[in-house]
Amino acid sequence: MFRKLLLWFLLMKYAAPNGDNSDFVYNGFRGTNISLDGSAEITSHGLLLLTNSVQQKGHACYPIPLHFKPSYGKNQSFSTNFVFAIVLHYPNVTSSGAAFVISPSKELPEGHIGQYMGIFNPQTIGNSSNHIALIELDTYLHPEDGDIDDNHVGIDINGLYSIASAPAAYFTNMSGGFKNLSLISGEPMHLWVEYNGVQNQLNVTLSPINLPKPDRPLLSSTVDLSSIVLDDMYVGFSSSTKSSPVSIYILGWSFKMNGQAQALDLSHLPKLPRIGPKKKSELLLIGLPVIVLISTLAIISAVGLIIRRKIKFAEIQEDWEREYGPHRFSYKDLFMATKGFTDKELLGVGGFGRVYRGVLSASKTEVAVKRVSHESRQGIREFISEVVSLGRLRHRNLVQLLGYCRRKRELLLVYDFMPNGSLDRLLFNHPNSVLRWCQRFRIIKGVASGLLYLHEEWEQVVLHRDIKASNVLLDSEMNGRLGDFGLARLYDHGTDPQTTHMVGTFGYLAPELTKTGKATTSTDVFAFGAFMLEVACGRRPIEPLSSVDEVILVDWVSECWRRGTILAAVDSKLGLDYDVKEMELVLKLGLLCSYPLSAARPSMRQVTQFLDGDAPLPELSSDGLGAAIQAVRHYKRSDDLRFSNPSSLELMYASTSSIPGSVLSGGR
Known part of the structure; x- marks a missing residue:
């Protein structure tokens, strides 16, 4: 009997899923077995780089699934912390940020770029069958997802509509209040995520890398993950970019099931790439030849800058423009009005190109600027058509064309700004x-x-x-x-x-x-x-x-x-x-x-x-049935219109209804 009990004890001990006590720590990722997908890569310096260019999505996760539910079915507690940095390639041009993800799969092949963070798409977002929980670091305002601003941390379940969110900030133990942080500052930041499976309590804490963990979390929410997470789940990160290149790095990562994740060794974390040119050392001696050389280069640079600016804003004008054209705007004015055609001013994208919101500096007038796409099949013909026609039309129910601009291959039209958008969107x-x-x-x-x-x-x-x-x-x-x-x-x-x-x-x-x-x-x-x-x-x-x-x-x-x-x-x-x-x-x-x-x-x-x-x-009655049939037969015999496959509407009118003869005969 004793042997049987001992055998049972050993089986229960060693057959227990390894995930119940899974923990790992990465002080840098060089030589690790992290699972990578999409644009994600390990740099030569040991950084985990999720995205680094436009139209990208990158995923990285721990390669082994973790056991989130023991045999009695209750969620286990877990703790994780990681250091991340979001580095902009261009000032004031950002994308949708990144997320820590708990998902049932290593890869997320159906995820779209942009606001979907490479995780969801329009068909899957919000579906309860996703079984995905995430902590989002969102750097772009998407009102349709209920975002509070373009710089926040959120707790999301099966979609990107946060059940709890707060502007990026950290609690200062000295003053007892929160101090704002900018997620896109390019500086490393430390994030802690802790879940108590007994109390269903999820805490998210944020701070700069050079400060200890704050006493108070940024987010604290009651979340029952029992219906969200499955028995075995993967943990990792996801990010995507659309039209703005942004580099998103993970410097270090620690995770533990049923316990406190190990602290990261911040002194051993890899360094971020240098932002901007390397600082030059000062010269000990500056002689006259150096001064002359610098002055000469400055003059050449100034002349070159003036020439480049003239080329940059150079415009062309043709004969038809003098005959038909309405007011012509300068490219420089439109560039400044739209803040350099940034994504933040983008109103929409169509077959003819992109439309931006702008404010003319001289009159402070709000306008919409359509930038005709270079790849548009309609191209210059449609541009000229719109200038020639709409430029001289005046009616309260037509969008008023205020002017236009041409610069090299740039084709731009300027309209009255319509604050309520398109009817299609409201419908x-x-x-x-x-x-x-x-x-x-x-x-x-x-x-x-x-x-x-x-x-x-x-x-x-x-x-x-x-x-x-x-x-x-x-x-x-x-x-x-x-x-x-x-x-x-x-x-x-x-x-x-x-x-x-x-x-x-x-x-x-x-x-x-x-x-x-x-x-x-x-x-x-x-x-x-x-x-x-x-x-x-x-x-x-x-x-x-x-x-x-x-x-x-x-x-x-x-x-x-x-x-x-x-x-x-x-x-x-x-x-x-x-x-x-x-x-x-x-x-x-x-x-x-x-x-x-x-x-x-x-x-x-x-x-x-x-x-x-x-x-x-x-x-639409049967009074004029003969006229309807006669009209159908007339047009079937016509040389220029042959209806070999009449629609159900045509057959309906021909058999059960009529239109007055004055209308059928083309009477106006």
Whole structure:
């Protein structure tokens, strides 16, 4: 019996998971077996370097999984501390920082760069199935993640929305208060993370490297990790950069399960690379030849600097600019207004390039500066088109072009600043903020008024060719303004447009464009119809992930109309908070404008009359069935439009509905 008990004791003792008492300490990483992924590397000086350039993500972790849960299932306590440094390559240009991560995997292959820190992506962020806990050292403000500022420490679970966070600071034992720290100072800092598995207490403490551990933690939060961490987990670090190069170093790291992690030997930690040039020793003797040489070099440098500045801000001007161009800005003024086109002033990125917020120094006016991408396929043609067309347009529902600038290959456009951003963002990217129906209806009417001006009221006909929610911007009073005229084309009233190249966005393209490539005012009306349905239904024109019957928005709304339940297509976020007559008008008018046959669509003048109540919207009934069928057959026989695969909307109108003859015959 005694032998059996002894055997059982030995088995229990040596079969216990090694992770229960796992501990390690790295005073530098030269020669260690740390697991590296992505851009992470060990430098020749023994530093763990996570990222060092743009468009990078780096991970490093202890190569063996640690056992976080013993047999009775309760989380074990653990303690870790490490020394890190975040070094900027350029002043005031930073990225998303770094994080200490507890995860079920060594690699994080699905992690995206930028704000996702190489850990998550738009599909995985916030998922409870991630089983990831992290302490983030965030150096960039992401309001969508609930960040408090661009210099904070946070406790995150399964995502980047912190359950607890605080500005980077440390408790001073002398004064009894907190003193701020800058995470991007380039100086080494010491961080302690301690978790009590019995009390579910997580403490995070920060301090400069030359001070002892403060008595009071920066963060102290009750966190039950039992549902987050699995039995075996990896511990390590992650970081990523997007458009700004930042070097993120780990100098030393200590970890222990069920106990206090060993203190790091700070005197043996590797040194950071020198920041800036090496300090030159002073000369003992300075003679006249040296003074002359220095003076000569100074003069040459000054002349060279002046020449370089002239080259840097040099601009070109062509004949068309003198004829059509609005006010021209200097490149230097725009460079200063946008603080050198820094990422902090970036408003958005599109197919034509980047848009920055700026403040003109002379007038203190807020502006938006679009910097057309060098790699844009549209290039200089679209730049000239926007300057020539939008530069002379004046309407309250169009984004006003204030001026432009050309410098070498730099193409820049300056607009009125729209503080409320794009309609697309409010409709789809702000789930907690619902755009009211009265606001949506006013935006629809405003964009219609702007399109009427482009089609009929200006000195030439302007085809916008890219009408969609993302190209509608909102001013301070939430008025809709149509912008982005990069694809616009002009022609004289009474003549035919000469465009034969199909451009635009899928979901807004009229069917005839796929056959002829010829844009007309009617193709703009089709896109406006898709836009109206998009605003009313809170859905994009094409939703690939929806059910088969709901992939194409116009087909789905037409099916709801056919069943007599057209209001079923209304954006569910509105609830019942909308005017029924206005909503039915917009939905039916959207179907009418999106009719497959161009001659059946109303003009923008008719659209504005319907929206303003100056003319009744034709009922989509069976009274004029013959006219609808005749129109469908006429266009099927037409030489320039052959519908070999008519859409469900076309077939619906041909079989169950009609449009008044004046509309079908192209009456305006």
